[in-house]
Amino acid sequence: MKKSVVSKEYQKLQKEIISLQEQWKTSLDPDRILPRIDKAAMESGVPVVAWTAIDFDIPLFLQWIEDIGKLLANYQPELEKTIETIKGLLDEETAKRWIDEAFAFNHIYFASFAEEQEIDGWIPQFIAETVLRPYLQLTAEKVQGEIQYAVHGAGCPVCGEPVRLAQLEDGGKKVLHCPRCLAHWHDKRITCSHCGNEDHETVHFLTIEGESAAQIQVCEECKGYTKIIDTRQYIVKPTPAMLDLNTIHLDFVAQENGYKSAGETKQTN
Numbered sequence: 001m002k003k004s005v006v007s008k009e010y011q012k013l014q015k016e017i018i019s020l021q022e023q024w025k026t027s028l029d030p031d032r033i034l035p036r037i038d039k040a041a042m043e044s045g046v047p048v049v050a051w052t053a054i055d056f057d058i059p060l061f062l063q064w065i066e067d068i069g070k071l072l073a074n075y076q077p078e079l080e081k082t083i084e085t086i087k088g089l090l091d092e093e094t095a096k097r098w099i100d101e102a103f104a105f106n107h108i109y110f111a112s113f114a115e116e117q118e119i120d121g122w123i124p125q126f127i128a129e130t131v132l133r134p135y136l137q138l139t140a141e142k143v144q145g146e147i148q149y150a151v152h153g154a155g156c157p158v159c160g161e162p163v164r165l166a167q168l169e170d171g172g173k174k175v176l177h178c179p180r181c182l183a184h185w186h187d188k189r190i191t192c193s194h195c196g197n198e199d200h201e202t203v204h205f206l207t208i209e210g211e212s213a214a215q216i217q218v219c220e221e222c223k224g225y226t227k228i229i230d231t232r233q234y235i236v237k238p239t240p241a242m243l244d245l246n247t248i249h250l251d252f253v254a255q256e257n258g259y260k261s262a263g264e265t266k267q268t269n
């Protein structure tokens, strides 16, 4: 598997989206985000965002949709019309609904929205998710000091995104990073970060030819995988969002070998 299988265009677009999100985040008023740390909920795997009061700035939200629309139209000019349609449909009530449904990963809502409006199926959810991220990232920034570990199987402790990326830090410690909200937390090096399996016979590594700093940890119990990147030698450390994008070829390798970024939960009864 070569890196070139991932289209350069796709990577370029994603990079531009990440930098747009970084800019957007700086215009957010931190006081509009009020996370509440509920230890008992966190211990049972409920992500922090579920307890966070976010006062969405709807005009700003609509401005961002305009920004992302322009960016997408640079890549696919025919999308311009679709974006115009979406902008026309997004009154305050619909904008709020989009935010709620993006939070809830409600694919069905967005798919049926697209179908009703006769627009490309992927666009509404893609846009909603893109503009939601700066809010998630600011939430993560606010609570990072309280986040040490995650509940195995529950995904990111802040936003619930399935685990897929870790970095090795000082002393070879494994630190999981969420490419969606940028939260980070610790886990044992040998442990499957999806199901918590520690058996060295069933947790092992796929190594990638020519890439000494990258490994894919895989687990035969839950079939989950985690990309583990040794960034200790990096002079400039990329953000987790960029690192995730730059190592997307590893996701293909893992998935081609039958592993998933969300491990299967074992039935225990």
Ligand SMILES: [Zn+2]
Pocket: 156, 157, 158, 159, 160, 161, 178, 179, 180, 181, 182, 183
């Ligand atoms: Zn997250």
Ligand SMILES: [Zn+2]
Pocket: 192, 193, 194, 195, 196, 197, 219, 220, 221, 222, 223, 224, 263
């Ligand atoms: Zn596992």
